[in-house]
Amino acid sequence: MGVRREAFTVGDVEPQVIPLIWGWFLVMVDEDDKADCVSYRHSDVGIGRDGHLEAAASHNSTPITGQKKSFPIIQDDSFGLENLIDLEIDGFPSRSKTRNGRYQRSTSDWGYVGDLVEDDDKIGLYSYKVQSTITSRLANTMIQAKMVNNAKRAQHIVFDVQVPKGAFIDNFTMDVNGITFTSKIREKSEARKMYSQAKAKGKAAGIVRSNTLDMENFKTEVNVPPGMRIQFELHYHEMIRRKLSSYEHLISVKPGRLAKHMEVDVRIVEPQGLRYVHVPNSLGDQFNGITTISKGEKKAHISFKPTMAQQRKCPKCSTTAVDGNFVVQYDVNRENMGGELEIFNGYFIHFFAPENLDPLPKNILFVIDVSGSMWGLKMKQTIEAMKAILSELRAADQFSLIDFNHNVRCWRDNLVSATPAQVEDAKKYIQTIHPNGGTNINEALLRATFILNEAQNLGMLDPNSVSMIVLVSDGDPTVGELKLTTIQKNVKQSIKDEFSLFCLGIGFDVDYDFLQRIATDNRGMAQRIFGNQETSAQMKNFYNQVSTPLLKKIQFNYPQESVSDITQSSFHNYFGGSEIVVAGKVDKDNLQHLESIVTATAANAELVMETLRDVEELDGFMRKDKYADPDFTRKLWAYLTVNQMLAER
Known part of the structure; x- marks a missing residue:
């Protein structure tokens, strides 16, 4: 697996190295409570795709308890990513609130933290929670870990998760010793400039390593004082691609320790309707019967909540058996040969996956x-x-x-x-x-x-x-x-x-x-x-x-006066079991219906497939569902647009 490594020191020493996105090396130093950073890509540092930056000087300043600090996350923004996706985040979903001008510690809502199973290092995992919501193939995932250093000395606590390659990291936050660290997106050239300025002033640097494969390791190490609690929280989103007639949502669940509270919670909202939902027993036979699935016509809820006893490798073991991928497979209903148009909040998504066609030679x-x-x-x-x-x-x-x-x-x-x-x-x-x-x-x-x-x-x-x-x-x-x-x-x-x-x-x-x-x-x-x-x-x-190629020379057509900024709309082939997705902006104020015309070459004919949708058809459904992402069309459009730009450069 790929490795992303970031090192932090908190409490008596300031944070030094902060996370990265898409294989960019990001190094941060602190300057008057302001984050500086640098980014390098694999190709910038040689064949081994493994680079490091030496520390120029040490830090001695100490952050004040109750502070809220920000650090940057780098994405390749050569094409103005900030204009495509507004990814600037400002803290936890439930952020610390002030009392008499000072921030409360957000770790205070943990409740009783006794009965934790600790290894020899005296580090306890209070909770490990994964929440993922899929709205029309867009998966928003949050991974949260709450840990305690019960040793009598300061020591490193590691947050190590695997993120699907190609996923967009929205935010990473930490809360330790009452200090909330938040993240912000930074464009690459700006990051390099900030780093150069910091280096010229003799600020400290650190090491980040990345070696990406199909999954990437996001690894953070934090030096935590004795008796302190720390909370990590990572948010990312991705588009789930259809392969072999199924969507497969894969979540890495590797807590590394027994957790007092463990939960994987997945919700699916698909306006097209769910054909089936399946959760294979990918974590091992000992977890048979623990996962629950509730499926409706257009929604599903999957829950995996093993007790501490169920997590153990053996009845008296202090190690966890939860170490693998939690997998959710599903497919949707398809009624229209020309695909499904979903229109919401000024964007449209066209899902195209025709069936029952003869294969092309x-x-x-x-x-x-x-x-x-x-x-x-x-x-x-x-x-x-x-x-x-x-x-x-x-x-x-x-x-x-x-x-x-x-x-x-x-x-x-x-x-x-x-x-x-x-x-x-x-x-x-x-x-x-x-x-x-x-x-x-x-x-x-x-x-x-x-x-x-x-x-x-x-x-x-x-x-x-x-x-x-x-x-x-x-x-x-x-x-x-x-x-x-x-x-x-x-x-x-x-x-x-x-x-x-x-x-x-x-x-x-x-x-x-x-x-x-x-x-x-x-x-x-x-x-x-x-x-x-x-x-x-x-x-x-x-x-x-x-x-199994089913179609060739596929062309998607939309009314030019009503749509704009369309993603790739011409495709060489369509293979059975896959799906083509096209997105764009739509002038919803001056349009009642959106029509698409898809032309393609099949085994025995030239096909013309038409689809017509009311631009307000989804409004009622989306607005009354509390789990659906109201921004899914814009995020999917941005995801496709950015990946298309990266592929073309």
Whole structure:
């Protein structure tokens, strides 16, 4: 997992290092109760994506109990993020109130804190609470931990949570010894300027490390005086993507200790209506029967509240068995082939996921890394997955295989039909592969694009078919072209926006950021999988997401005089089990209905799908539901817009 590390010292020494967002390094120093910071991205500090800043001087000033301090959180704001999302937060939801000009300690509402189970370090976890509300695929999540240092000495207390990669952190706050620390968003260039000024004045700096994967670790260490209580609270939001016909909301629940009070509370509000809600037993068999699910037509409530006894690894153990991911899966009802329009507060969201369509034929080239680093379990699992994937090819599909190390070899120099005989021969070929040598990614991808381009030029491809390359690799190039930007440029020029590139990065040695860039650049996506016993299942799961193209050349159209600032509205492919989401602003004051027209190419026809919605249809439902996020349309629009901008830069 990725690691974000921040260090604080409170009580007698001032806070020094504050959290970050999206892999930006953020270092803060204190100056007259004002936070200064710096941000660095992974690429700014070398191949290891691990940087540090040395302390220039120490601090001796002491904050006054009852103060409220602010610190910045950095996001990549090259495109004016603050104009897209107003993320400036000013403290706890229930912030400290003044009495006679001084702030009360917000930890006073804890009540009785006895009966805590403590490790040898005498640190007790009073409560660990997760609250998440999903409104039309937008999940707002809060993770809160209340801890006590019952030792006779000051010591570090750690708040360590995993946040989904791509989630937007809205706010992080701490309350310790009566001091409430709040967060504010800072743009990157401003942060660098503030840091330079602080460094010139001899202020202290610290260390932040980030190494992002599919999940990111947000880790904060605070030096807490004896007998003191501390409360951490992290807020983030994310858009839940549909995969394999299901939305999956994943919450990391790793308290690290037995909690006197533990709760995971998830609420779902979906105006389209809920088809089903399922909570797999992902935390282990000992928690069977503890989770409760209440499902209505458009709402659901999931609650997980294990007692301290139920949390224990064994009846007399002082360690917790709660250590994993709490998963909620669901899907919504779909009645309109043209998708669902949800309009609220001046924004619209268009969810598009048609079903019951015949698959389009596909032309697919598998490009497999067989360099020496793939030796052993990784290769064994890859062979197992490829044999299963080949068995799932349809009769109308065409395919071939390329394996590469320092050399590039083709099972067939051209695409062949996925007949039983050809599929069986391809399986036998894969079985004979023996990993060795270096990694020539550039030559392998160019060979694959050449085969597809030649087939297209010779008229060998069905006009309604979908062409794609699937790259499987576990490392950076070591032979041939080594410069990643050059490889990216070469592949882009060769593909010419004619087909898609999907990348699977195995293990921790591969440059996953590069795979993401090159895939996004060529109408595809990337996924990291881990080189272990689960590699085969992960590869097959990824393939299943792209194995069933249902539509191509999808175009969303809206009345130009009534909508503005529309997110991406043209898409190369739509795969079965997924969902396309388009958002924009709507002139609600001068419009009674919003109409959308979606055009697309299906297996046997050119489709035109229309949807019409009253712009006030959702108003009543949203305003009377106390759990629904009234700002969900704006947040979803901003989320899509920012991610689109980041992908295009």
